[in-house]
Amino acid sequence: MPLVQIRGLRKNFKGNEVIKGLDFVLKKGKCTALLGPNGAGKTTTLRMLSGLMEPSGGTIDFTDAKKGEDIRKFIGYLPQFPVYYNWMTGQEFLNYAGRLAGLSKKEAKERTEELLGLVGIADAKKRPVGKYSGGMKQRLGIAQALIHRPKLIMLDEPVSALDPFGRREVLELLEKLKNETTVLFSTHILNDAEEVCDEILFLHNGEIVEAGTMDELRDRHKQSRVELQFKGQAEEFKKAFASAGYVQGIEVDGSQMKIFASDLDEATKGILKIVADGEFPITKIESSRMTLEDIFMKVVGK
Numbered sequence: 145m146p147l148v149q150i151r152g153l154r155k156n157f158k159g160n161e162v163i164k165g166l167d168f169v170l171k172k173g174k175c176t177a178l179l180g181p182n183g184a185g186k187t188t189t190l191r192m193l194s195g196l197m198e199p200s201g202g203t204i205d206f207t208d209a210k211k212g213e214d215i216r217k218f219i220g221y222l223p224q225f226p227v228y229y230n231w232m233t234g235q236e237f238l239n240y241a242g243r244l245a246g247l248s249k250k251e252a253k254e255r256t257e258e259l260l261g262l263v264g265i266a267d268a269k270k271r272p273v274g275k276y277s278g279g280m281k282q283r284l285g286i287a288q289a290l291i292h293r294p295k296l297i298m299l300d301e302p303v304s305a306l307d308p309f310g311r312r313e314v315l316e317l318l319e320k321l322k323n324e325t326t327v328l329f330s331t332h333i334l335n336d337a338e339e340v341c342d343e344i345l346f347l348h349n350g351e352i353v354e355a356g357t358m359d360e361l362r363d364r365h366k367q368s369r370v371e372l373q374f375k376g377q378a379e380e381f382k383k384a385f386a387s388a389g390y391v392q393g394i395e396v397d398g399s400q401m402k403i404f405a406s407d408l409d410e411a412t413k414g415i416l417k418i419v420a421d422g423e424f425p426i427t428k429i430e431s432s433r434m435t436l437e438d439i440f441m442k443v444v445g446k
């Protein structure tokens with residue numbers, strides 16, 4: 145069931161078209177990842193969806209919204225670089241955000257306590273935000289975006305600037321949020337999307353180059369991969385593997401070789417046999433299905 149339907153979304157900056165007609169839906173109760181390298185147009189897209197930036201063309205329709213209704217109340221947004229008043233405590237900050245979002249004094253107070261618990265910073269609620277860790281600040285930012293019970297929460301690169309501990313905290317929170325609301329988050333870290341999200345949108349040069357669930361993407365790019373690490377340059381061993389019937393492609397990078405094939409079992413068995421018969425100087429062998437990174441590299445043609 146679509147929560148939001150986006151059709152032909154465009155953005156020009158002084159004649160330079162950076163978002164080139166996006167069509168996609170955000171499904172109710174799902175977590176969607178907006179993926180793409182730096183400059184792909186993720187922030188611009190999120191800013192248009194959140195109402196902070198006027199699109200140059202296209203439409204954004206909330207299925208549940210009445211005609212002419214202000215959609216901002218449906219949306220919670222955490223920008224890539226949120227700004228806090230460092231002297232405020234976490235509790236004060238959320239209360240303040242609640243009042244700005246139009247909650248009554250009582251509602252803001254109650255929702256603040258509820259969210260401090262949900263995002264796991266209740267113990268630090270009396271501490272100034274300036275003393276919070278990066279992960280805590282980001283969780284406070286997510287709580288702020290949820291304060292008015294939006295139907296959709298959008299997070300711009302919520303984990304990219306965090307250390308591994310902070311990253312884990314926020315990813316676990318995102319996992320939990322899926323039960324609360326619909327989530328759209330942008331990232332250039334493909335693993336994070338793979339871990340948390342149901343739906344994937346790949347943005348490249350302002351266009352969606354691939355979209356679907358992880359299973360749909362894997363199905364569409366049905367390939368497996370066997371990775372070999374050699375003692376020495378992989379290039380000199382390439383010929384021995386390239387002629388096998390099941391091999392669909394080979395990538396070589398220094399001492400590493402990636403062999404792509406449609407059938408993982410057949411490829412693994414075959415490659416192990418070649419390795420054993422030829423006594424190649426292998427230090428590592430690993431077989432796996434396509435990761436999001438492989439799929440992304442494939443669709444952007446690198």
Ligand SMILES: Nc1ncnc2c1ncn2[C@@H]1O[C@H](COP(=O)(O)OP(=O)(O)OP(=O)(O)O)[C@@H](O)[C@H]1O
Pocket residue numbers: 157162180181182183184185186187188189332
């Ligand atoms: N206000 C602006 N004026 C002119 N060009 C802009 C403006 N904002 C963004 N752009 C350009 O639009 C393109 C997309 O930028 P955007 O910030 O949306 O990408 P992104 O995918 O979020 O990248 P990043 O991960 O680096 O934040 C870039 O080429 C950028 O230079």
